[in-house]
Amino acid sequence: MSRYSRQEVLPQIGKVGQERLGKARVAVVGLGALGSVAASLLARAGVGHLRLIDRDVVELSNLQRQALFTEADLDRPKAVVGRERLVAVNSEITIEAFAKDVNVVTAEGLLTGVDLLLDGTDNMETRLLVNDVCLKHGLPWVYAGAVATHGMVMALVPGKTACFRCFVPSVPAPGTLETCDTAGIVATTSTTVASMQVTEGLRLLLGEPPSGKILAYEGWTHELRALSLAQRKDCPACVQGRRDFLEVARSEVLVALCGRNAMSLDPLREDTIPLEAIAARLRGIGKVREADGVLVAEVDPYVITLFSDGRAVIRGTDDPAVARSVYARYVGA
DSSP: OOOOOOOOOEEEEHHHHHHHTOOEEEEEEEEEETHHHHHHHHHHHHEEEEEEOOBBBBOHHHHHHHHTOOOGGSSSBBHHHHHHHHHHOOTEEEHHHHHOOOOOTTTTHHOSSSEEEEEEEEHHHHHHHHHHHHHHTTOOEEEEEEETTTTEEEEOOOTTTHHHHHOOSOOTTTTSSSOOHHHHHHHHHHHHHHHHHHHHHHHHTTTOOOEEEEEEEETTTTTEEEEEOOEEEEEETTOOOTTTSSSSOOOEEEOOOOSSSSEEEOOSSSSSOOOOHHHHHHHTTTTTEETTTTTEEEEEEEEEEEEETTTTTSOOOHHHHHHHHHHHHHHHH
C-alpha cells in the first residue's frame, strides 16, 4: 500500500489529485496553534513542497495547543523545530524553514514562488500585509483565526473572491480584539479550525473554486455557519489597487505580539550580528543561553530573544519606546 492510499481512494482526490498535491508548493505563515497543525496535515497529505515561516521561539505556554513542539524544544526557533518534526513524518517532500518576521522588507521574498499560502499569523497588520502581497502576485491564500472557543476560515483568491481588506478595512485599535492571552483558547477549537483551513487549501490546490464564504465555527457548542462576504465596491486594496501595507517605507518594524506583553523589533539589517560577542557581554548582567543560532538573555525584568539577523523579541513590555530602549541598551543601535 502506498503512503497516500487512503487519500487516493477518495473520489475528491484520486491518484491524479494526489500527483497534483505532490507538485504543489505551499507556504505556512506562523507555526502557532493553527499553523503547527496545518503544516503537519499538509506534510501528511503529501504536499510536495512546504515553506515554514515563523519569527518566534517555542515557549512553555505553546505546548497546550501547538502540536509540533515538545518540552525539549523550548527557546528553539519554531520554524527549525517544525521542519525537523515534519521531515521525520514525511521524508519524501521538500520542507524549507525560515525563522524570520514577515514585514514590508521580507514579505515578497518569503511569500511568493508558491501556489498557496496558509495564514497562521497572530495580528491583523500582518494579515493585511499578506493580503497586499497576494493581490499583487495573484496568490490564493486561506485566512484562519481562533481564540477562546471560536474561530473562522476564509479562502481568498484574487479576482474571484473578496479580499481580506473587504473584511477588515483597517488595523483595529489596540485592545479591541480578543487574544489568546486575554481570552484563552481551547486546543480542540484551534485544531478544528486548522483542519478546516487545510481542507479549504486542498480544495484550491485540486482546482475546486473558492466558496467566497466565511466559515465561522463555535467549538464549545459545535455550531458552524457559512457567511457570505461580498467585495466592497470601495475596497482600497482589491478595487482601487492600493498596497498600503506593502509600500510603507520603514527603517524598522516594531510589532506587539498578540497581547503577550512582548514586542518584536526588527531593525531591517542586511548583515548579521555577532551573537557570541553579545552573549559574552550579557553574561555579566543576567542569564544567557544559546540554541540554533538564537540567543536568549534574561535581564530583569526583560527577556530578550535575539536572532542572528538582529531581530529581537523583547518580553516584559508592550511599550514601543521601552522596547527600543531595551534593544539599544543591551544589543546596540
